[in-house]
Amino acid sequence: MKKMIVLLAVALVACREKAAQEAHPADHAAAKPSADHSAHGGLPEGHAEVDIPVDRQQVIGLKLAPAERTRFDATVRASATVQADEKREAHVHSKLMGYVRKLHVNAVGQRVKKGQALYSIYSQELLVAQQEYLRAKKFSTDLADAARERLRLWDIPEDQIRAIEETGTPVEAIVVRAPISGTVIEKSIVQGHFVEPDMMLYLIADLSQVWVIAEVYEYELGRVDRKGTATIQIEGLADPITAKIDYVYPTVDQQSRTVKVRMVVENKKGLLRPGNFATVELPGAGGELLTVPDEAVIDTGFRRVVYVASGEGRFRPVEVEVGRRVGGRAEIRKGISEGDQVVVSAQFLVDSESRLRATGPGPGHGGH
Numbered sequence: 057m058k059k060m061i062v063l064l065a066v067a068l069v070a071c072r073e074k075a076a077q078e079a080h081p082a083d084h085a086a087a088k089p090s091a092d093h094s095a096h097g098g099l100p101e102g103h104a105e106v107d108i109p110v111d112r113q114q115v116i117g118l119k120l121a122p123a124e125r126t127r128f129d130a131t132v133r134a135s136a137t138v139q140a141d142e143k144r145e146a147h148v149h150s151k152l153m154g155y156v157r158k159l160h161v162n163a164v165g166q167r168v169k170k171g172q173a174l175y176s177i178y179s180q181e182l183l184v185a186q187q188e189y190l191r192a193k194k195f196s197t198d199l200a201d202a203a204r205e206r207l208r209l210w211d212i213p214e215d216q217i218r219a220i221e222e223t224g225t226p227v228e229a230i231v232v233r234a235p236i237s238g239t240v241i242e243k244s245i246v247q248g249h250f251v252e253p254d255m256m257l258y259l260i261a262d263l264s265q266v267w268v269i270a271e272v273y274e275y276e277l278g279r280v281d282r283k284g285t286a287t288i289q290i291e292g293l294a295d296p297i298t299a300k301i302d303y304v305y306p307t308v309d310q311q312s313r314t315v316k317v318r319m320v321v322e323n324k325k326g327l328l329r330p331g332n333f334a335t336v337e338l339p340g341a342g343g344e345l346l347t348v349p350d351e352a353v354i355d356t357g358f359r360r361v362v363y364v365a366s367g368e369g370r371f372r373p374v375e376v377e378v379g380r381r382v383g384g385r386a387e388i389r390k391g392i393s394e395g396d397q398v399v400v401s402a403q404f405l406v407d408s409e410s411r412l413r414a415t416g417p418g419p420g421h422g423g424h
Contacts, residue, residue, distance in 0.1 A: 072330070093168055095390035103373035110369060119401035120365055123392050126347040126385055132280050133341040134317070135272040138290065138332035142319070144262035146236045150251045151210050154179030157229040159247045161240060165261070168234040168407050175245060176229040182210065186226035193221075238262040241330070258347060266323045268299065268338040268415060273312040275379050277304070284339030291333040301338065333375055347385040352398040353378055353408050363399040363406050364392060371399060375408050 088255040090246055099105065106116065116220045160173040168174070189203035207217055212230055220227060242259035251257060268288055273279060308315055317338065321328060353376065354361045360378050365372045376391030392398070399406055 059253065061406070072335060082355065099414075100359055100373050100375040101298075102414050103361065103407075103410045104364075105366070105373070106371045106413060106421055108371065108409075110367050113369070113402075116405050117401045118406070119200075121352065121400045122170045122347050122395055123346055123348045123388060123398060125344040125394060126384060127344050128380065128387075132272060132276050134314075134336050134338060136268050136288070136336045138261060138321075138328050138330055138334060138336040139267045139269055140214045140241065140261040140330045141265050141267050142238070144238070144265060145241075146234075146238070146258075146260045147256050148174065148232070148235065148258035148260065149253055149256055150177060150232065151253055152177060152182050152230075153178040153252050153419065154182065154250070156245060156247050156251060159245065160231075160393060161234075162243070162247075164240050164243050166240045168238065168240065170234055170237045171233045173231045174234055176231045176280070177228045182207075182230060183213075183228070186220055188218070190224060190226070200389050203236050204386040210370065220343060225342070227421065234258075234260060236260055236262060244264040263326060263328075264322070264324055266321055268303075268319040268321055268328075268334055268336065270317045270319070270338065271309075271312065272317050272338065274308050274315055274421040276340075277315050277317075280304075280317065280339035281339040281341070286339065287337040288321070289335045290328060315335045345379070345387045346389075346392075346394055346397050347387050348392075349400045350381060350384050350386050350398045352388050354403060361407070362388075363403060363410070365397040365399070369402050371406055371410075373407075 071297070098202060108116075117304075126166045155179045156180045157176045159175050161168055161175070185203065185206055189200065189207060192199035192203045204217065207220075211232065213233060216227060216230060238260045239262075240258055241261045243257070244255065245257040247253065268286075270286070282300070282304055285295050285298050285300055287298055299321045303318040305316040309381075317336075319336070348362060352362050359375045361373050362376055364374050366372045374391050375387040379387035379389045381387070
């Protein structure tokens with residue numbers, strides 16, 4: 057008896073399903089996945105295929121263009137800035153706590169030579185150390201040597217230590233000298249200030265050689281010839297200069313998705329200044345790449361989509377991976393094939409229709 061009840065229930069469900077299909081054949085046909093949909097692994101989330109009759113295509117100005125192979129030159133172009141050579145910089149700190157008695161170099165941009173006086177400092181602990189050294193000289197050679205080494209480690213110049221020895225009198229203010237020849241890039245010291253070891257008083261840079269740092273997009277880095285010569289156009293200079301690629305930095309900037317590429321440039325005349333903008337052409341490997349017109353690519357913020365004509369007025373959204381953009385064309389690395397016809401005009405209207413259809417009609421309503 058129970059078996060008969062189950063068989064009757066199954067038969068009743070089957071009859072109802074058949075009746076529903078006969079009553080709404082279009083709805084059930086639409087529910088079946090299309091051949092195009094399955095063949096291309098599905099549509100981007102939030103998008104649906106769009107049917108646009110030919111007469112409506114003409115009204116909205118819809119146009120197509122093929123995805124085709126385009127010859128890209130071997131040059132990789134990038135923006136760049138001029139920076140001081142970090143290997144030729146000196147940070148001047150005081151190893152003593154004390155007061156600045158006098159400034160000998162008091163302006164940013166001033167050029168200095170190695171050994172030139174920068175400032176003089178009065179320090180109580182230095183004064184005590186000098187007195188201890190002079191006393192030690194009278195009683196013990198070992199103690200005197202230790203006291204003298206202490207002065208030397210405080211960067212007291214050798215000629216000033218000798219002057220202390222010759223006169224037998226402590227010096228109130230010790231002169232601090234430039235550790236390298238170069239240009240004062242930063243200065244945070246003024247006369248009368250109290251200074252401590254953690255304060256950077258001067259930043260001096262030798263600008264006879266500078267760095268040009270280019271920002272190369274990570275997807276283009278693989279094409280750069282790392283042993284090649286770059287052409288650099290500095291803003292404000294009429295003639296370009298050339299320089300070998302010196303170093304490619306090992307990290308990617310998370311905001312701009314770029315990698316720094318460094319060139320070392322001679323700057324004997326001082327025409328290149330830290331902060332200068334530049335445009336760099338880096339040597340690279342050219343070739344033919346699959347491209348579409350720039351306007352065919354719609355950037356949703358989460359993905360990049362193009363609309364491919366499937367025939368008979370149907371347009372299919374396809375998510376693509378975009379590479380270089382040069383001369384009004386975008387490289388397509390993944391998503392479509394050569395010869396595919398993509399929408400290049402009225403694409404935003406098509407995209408709006410696709411998103412509306414993706415939301416689905418409400419119960420009892422047809423599509424628009």
